[in-house]
Amino acid sequence: MRITIRSFARFREIFGTEKLIETDSFASPKTVLSLLCKEKECRDTLFTPDGTLHPHITITLNGRRLSTGETDETTLADGDTLVIYPPVSGG
């Protein structure tokens, strides 16, 4: 299945504005994000040394923010869009 990943701000400069990831069925958001990161520097941007997503990163699935548990447990469907936000700084 194909999942679109979009990024903003600092993450856009690292991962690009939009990428299409091909993955097996039943993948979770965390699994797909790990496929985005091949180099260590890239992985360290999203994941802690023990492999969990950094808590300051926000992930949305088709426009809905995911909780920490949901990034591990949600099953994605073909055509879903994940967006990764670095910490915000508006206002």
Place this chain on the structure above:
Amino acid sequence: MISIQKDDIDIGALIQQSRNTHMGAQVVFVGTVRDDGIEAIEFEADRTTAIADLTTIAAEATEKHGLISVDIIHRDGLLQTGETILVIIAGSAHREEGFAGCRYIIEEIKRYVPIWKKDITASGDSRWHD
């Protein structure tokens, strides 16, 4: 009005448009680009989600603080020092609700609305805020 836009904001016109005869107060917050040794700030937003979030925050502020009207306009793109970043207008019957509602709105924007800023120095160096 809830908006994210590149154009400058006519604050006087916005205050007039927002006002009605039920209000006894309009609390206005204006965020500007401060010169911290920088030349400009580049703002980037996920506009679709940010507009939805701002609309939610305005509704919450209205409900919690009894506001009569809420306007939130945030700019994106490259803004020089001294330029307007954000205008919030909280219209209310009395000043207490207006101040509380306006404060609620700016704190919620800073907490989670997907807008980011990157400092640009005179030498061309840049750095995203975390």
